[in-house]
Amino acid sequence: MNTPARLAAFATGIAVVFAAAFGVGHLAGPAPTPAPATGHAGGHAGADHPTAEAGGHAEHDPATPAAVPAGLSVTDRGYTLDPDPLEADRFAFRILGPDGHPVTRFDTVHDKAMHLIVVRRDLSGFQHVHPQLGPDGTWRVPLRLAGAGVWRAYADFTATGGPALTLGADLHVPGDYAPAALPAPAAVAQVEDYRVELAGSLAPGAGSPVRLRVTRGGVPVTDLQPYLGAAGHLVALRQADLAYLHVHPDGPVTGGPEVPFVVEVPAAGTYRLFLDFQHRGVVRTAAFTVVVEGGAHAHN
Numbered sequence: 001m002n003t004p005a006r007l008a009a010f011a012t013g014i015a016v017v018f019a020a021a022f023g024v025g026h027l028a029g030p031a032p033t034p035a036p037a038t039g040h041a042g043g044h045a046g047a048d049h050p051t052a053e054a055g056g057h058a059e060h061d062p063a064t065p066a067a068v069p070a071g072l073s074v075t076d077r078g079y080t081l082d083p084d085p086l087e088a089d090r091f092a093f094r095i096l097g098p099d100g101h102p103v104t105r106f107d108t109v110h111d112k113a114m115h116l117i118v119v120r121r122d123l124s125g126f127q128h129v130h131p132q133l134g135p136d137g138t139w140r141v142p143l144r145l146a147g148a149g150v151w152r153a154y155a156d157f158t159a160t161g162g163p164a165l166t167l168g169a170d171l172h173v174p175g176d177y178a179p180a181a182l183p184a185p186a187a188v189a190q191v192e193d194y195r196v197e198l199a200g201s202l203a204p205g206a207g208s209p210v211r212l213r214v215t216r217g218g219v220p221v222t223d224l225q226p227y228l229g230a231a232g233h234l235v236a237l238r239q240a241d242l243a244y245l246h247v248h249p250d251g252p253v254t255g256g257p258e259v260p261f262v263v264e265v266p267a268a269g270t271y272r273l274f275l276d277f278q279h280r281g282v283v284r285t286a287a288f289t290v291v292v293e294g295g296a297h298a299h300n
Helices: 003-028
Strands: 079-083 090-096 114-120 126-129 138-142 149-158 164-173 188-191 194-202 206-216 233-238 247-249 258-265 269-279 282-292 297-299
Touching (some): 090 149, 090 164, 114 138, 126 233, 126 269, 126 282, 188 282, 194 269, 233 247, 258 269
Antiparallel strands (some): 149 164, 188 194, 194 206, 206 258, 233 269, 269 282
């Protein structure tokens, strides 16, 4: 073999080894290496229910490997969540772009440019708020967290020209932390005088249709008001690591009483589902604990 041929064969071998090593590292689960943003991949799924990738609300490119669930990393695809220290009644943060500077342009997705989800580590506290963007790229929002300990903040957004992402960071509330036990699995949640029933089954590794039915005083609620471009907004979190999982509305916006979704859970385990719904001008949250077995766990 002449010298150019030997060099070409050596380079090919190095490329194969590098590609294999990268694949093993990705499956093992480290945070993705930042990379320049690709083209816009979509956003929160609305009434037209586009496909979304696990953990966020972006369209999934079948040509790329499946990503780990979102919200587990502070950095993804070149974008970084940069939080300020938590204050008593306010939270501020920035999204840094691939160039290291604060991003100042975001797409409006599900009626908002930024969705901030904050949950206590034991999943006993939940808030879904919408910060305001300042001209310097700093997002600010009033925020009071009841209960000492670690909370997880998820920034769910689409930077203009970039992918839809959900980045996560821990917030620390001083004081003695006394974790609360997760409520037992149940198909019914009571919120004030509203009863919300969960029907359907969750299967690992598949999009599972579920329906949430809202009644009040035993009467079906048929005049739910659109909230964030849908009849309701559902967040699913995995108890073990607080992974932020793929959920999107399934079907057109209606007034209820049923609100359909498709939920994707990657594996067996315990999950907490939070449904935000709006009625008579007030947004309320119903929460459910769901245990997914190796196959499927059904609520009949």
